[in-house]
Amino acid sequence: MDDLEQLNLDKIPNTDHEIYPLLKQRWSPRAFSDDEVEEKELQRLFEAVRWSASSYNIQPWRFIYAHKDSEGYDKIKSCLTDFNKSWVVNAPVLMLTFYKTDNDKGDDNRVAMHDLGLAMGSMTIQAQYMNIALHMMAGIEIDKIKETFDIPEGFEPATGVAIGYYGGDLDQLNDELKEREKKERQRMPQEEFAFKNSWNS
Numbered sequence: 001m002d003d004l005e006q007l008n009l010d011k012i013p014n015t016d017h018e019i020y021p022l023l024k025q026r027w028s029p030r031a032f033s034d035d036e037v038e039e040k041e042l043q044r045l046f047e048a049v050r051w052s053a054s055s056y057n058i059q060p061w062r063f064i065y066a067h068k069d070s071e072g073y074d075k076i077k078s079c080l081t082d083f084n085k086s087w088v089v090n091a092p093v094l095m096l097t098f099y100k101t102d103n104d105k106g107d108d109n110r111v112a113m114h115d116l117g118l119a120m121g122s123m124t125i126q127a128q129y130m131n132i133a134l135h136m137m138a139g140i141e142i143d144k145i146k147e148t149f150d151i152p153e154g155f156e157p158a159t160g161v162a163i164g165y166y167g168g169d170l171d172q173l174n175d176e177l178k179e180r181e182k183k184e185r186q187r188m189p190q191e192e193f194a195f196k197n198s199w200n201s
Contacts, residue, residue, distance in 0.1 A: 008166060013185050022128040028135040030087045030181060031172040032164030036067070037092045041130060042163075048126035054115040060100035061119045064149060065163075068092050075148055080160050081139035090172045091135070091162035096145060098155045116158055127163070135162040 011027045042065065049061060066072030068091070076094040077085055088094060097120065099112040120136065127134050137160040145157040170178050191200075 007170075007182065010182075011185060013187075016190070022125055026124060026128045027133070027185060029133050029166060029168060030090065030135060030162075030177055031168030031170050032090050032092060032133065032162070033167040035092070035165045035167075037132060037163055037165065041132070042093065044130065045123050045126055045132070045163075048122045049119045052115075052119040052122040054118065055109070055111045056103065058100070058103055058109065058112075058115070059119075060109060060112040061116045062098040062100065062155060063095055064098075065093055065095040068094075076160065079141050079145045079148055080137065081141065084137050084139045084160065087173060087177060088137075088160075088162050090168055091164045093163035095161040095163060096140070096149075097158045097161060098151065099158055101154055101156055113158060120159075120161075131166055133164060133166050137161065 008025075012024050015024060046063070049063075050059075052061075054060065064072070064076065066076055068089075073094050076096055077088055079096070080088060097116060099109075099116045101109060101112060103109040120134075124134050140157060140160045142157050145151065151157065170181055173181060
């Protein structure tokens with residue numbers, strides 16, 4: 001077993017309760033395989049989004065994506081924070097996510113980001129099934145995205161996403177990021193977020 005295979009095994013957590021294996025195996029690398037993510041594979045990811053749940057079936061999600069070595073890729077990269085720019089060059093595909101702020105009646109859609117989250121959850125599990133990793137990024141420049149891509153009124157940028165196959169060489173990363181990559185995954189216990197009958201702070 002090589003180091004990369006061992007890393008992927010080490011990233012599988014010991015859960016307190018048994019869950020679906022793809023959920024356990026999912027993590028967010030910053031080093032990716034050199035293998036290209038082909039258009040037909042991306043279409044499978046977007047098909048998973050297409051059939052995701054959304055309030056009143058509004059489907060408020062939108063995406064802009066681009067393959068490495070394209071103008072679109074460089075434009076997306078330019079809209080990320082400096083920290084994210086430092087490692088996303090390892091990803092074969094970059095993507096921006098958006099949500100439609102109003103519903104079909106023109107009223108504020110307060111669950112639009114919830115629906116986008118559901119869509120990205122569906123994409124994530126489909127990607128995991130295909131050995132494709134998604135690394136979602138909050139570090140984006142919202143105003144620059146709107147200007148660079150001429151985003152129409154009524155739509156808001158939400159996140160950036162780096163997409164690529166698992167199995168990247170850790171030497172793609174600096175020493176600090178290598179250590180982050182190897183770090184054990186941790187989560188807060190259920191008692192801190194799931195409250196029965198009343199709020200427990």
